[in-house]
Amino acid sequence: GNGAHAQALVIGTGYGGSVAALRLAQAGVSVEMVEMGMAWDTPGSDGKIFCTLTNPDNRSYWLRTKTKAPVNFFLGFPIDKAISKYTGVLDAEEFSGITVYQGRGIGGGSLVNGGMAVTPKRENFAGILPSINADEMYNVYYPRANAALGAAVIDPNWFNNTAWYQFARVGRKQAGRSGFPFVFVPDVYDWNYMQQEDAGTVPKSALAQELMYGNNYGKKSLQKTYIPAALATGKVNISPLHKVTSVSPAPGGGYTVLMDQLDTSGNVVTSKQVTADKVFFAAGSVGTSKLLVRLRDTGQLPNLNGQVGQGWGDNGNIMVGRANQIWDPTGSKQATIPCGGIDNWTAGGAFAEVAPLPTGIETWASLYLSITNNQHRAQFTWNNTTQQVDLSWQQAWKQDGITMAKSIFDRINSTEGTIYRTDLFGVYKTWNDTLTYHPLGGAVINRATDNYGRLAGYQGLYVIDGALIPGNTTVNPFVTITALAERNIENIIANGG
């Protein structure tokens, strides 16, 4: 409530925030978590908490009047539709050169993501987080994160036989025929639950086109892992629909935190002021960077250094579809949970997730989300005229990612005698070069902070989310975000500061 005092206040309830809250609470610290999105614990009139990919309603998007689907065309026709403005679960946040997709609600990105829980290859780690001891990460913190998240690989026997993964078997076969390794990757979806969905014994979610706008049953989002563990300590309180707007040093020590309580149309209901001894920025790469840049440049936190706002990347995201031959259907049945990818990182700088396209009809399309080694980095800056934070990313920078993704798909097309789909992202548009699902950086570790996330210039302020990672993780990022948070919070609890 207004005027309250917290020992630790955590801004955001995604991976970094949930790890911080659990470990602080276990160490005896009382924690207030503040989340701008909804709680997502109450079913709507259809009995479900979340809506499906194919029938989106107001629950789908954060304060938009029209959906903004990443695959937004089909056979050249636009498929986005009008929705009423609501604090929905997926934010398609638009900057001048890129749209950044993010989760909104208790659980952050874990509510909307595909659950692919990928640990980078050890030999790539020095290129991801050069200042971090790899032995500690691979011996202690990656295993700790994977265990707490519940990551597991699909049963290969089931994979080989079920209609729901025909699309992925086509992806594997075609990768192999072109000489690329196909690798199974862990996911946090409950694979046993999925087999029960298939058997018809439980309500369906992955097998019922639940993707991107939340998952009602089988996915082990943070709402099923870190967050209930944190709440069970009795030391954590979470306030949904509260957006932090300011953090500044309090006269008597600690920090004054201002926040707006929102209604489900996004209007400010009331503003509150609390104090906290320590504040953890866990609002995600974009949320944390926007807050810190504004607070530095408008005078609330002037001692933050010049690295704040820098080093932002898109994890090289590039999307493309291929048109298969008539004898290679990808299936009218498609599970929404990816389970494997094509690893050409070393040779071409790309790791391509074989992605589902669960439309319910046969499309003969293979869809891929590639993570490429795009080297471009953007920065966040405060725009005094618009009173907004801008991001300097340029759409043309995606060309490097396209070139790396082509190292895989040009060859597959040539082997298979196939072509790219040009009807999925616009009219005659092959590459989706306008978005990222994997924002990373903006408050990079060992530059904007010390080597454990303590913000330079202020005692008791920390960054503990994807903003710490300088732009690329070679694979999908949330396991690395979680493991790094586990490492950093252990040091902060042990050594303070």
Ligand code: FDA
């Ligand atoms: P995260 O974004 O999770 O959490 C930040 C939280 O802070 C949000 O809940 C937000 O609402 C809140 N917040 C922001 N500003 C605030 C403010 N001012 N006040 C209060 N609260 C505030 N990754 C992966 O590894 N495997 C995958 O399969 C996928 N798939 C995928 C699909 C899609 C569609 C998306 C959008 C993303 C993915 N990802 C993914 C990416 C992954 O979800 C992402 O990297 C992590 O969620 C980032 O974790 P963080 O802890 O950094 O922030």
